[in-house]
Amino acid sequence: MGVFENPAYALASPLSGALISFGFLSAIAVARKKGAVSWRDRQYTISKNQHPLR
Numbered sequence: 001m002g003v004f005e006n007p008a009y010a011l012a013s014p015l016s017g018a019l020i021s022f023g024f025l026s027a028i029a030v031a032r033k034k035g036a037v038s039w040r041d042r043q044y045t046i047s048k049n050q051h052p053l054r
Contacts, residue, residue, distance in 0.1 A: 037044045 031044075
């Protein structure tokens with residue numbers, strides 16, 4: 001069954017894996033900034049233009 005798959009999937013899967021990994025790493029980097037708030041053993045980032053109720 002896998003023989004009949006489109007070759008574009010074989011090329012796109014490493015790219016999508018790298019994109020997802022980059023997203024996780026950038027989220028970790030943002031969480032370690034000085035603007036992070038610690039509450040109940042978790043880190044939250046607050047930006048200056050963030051609405052308080054969202």
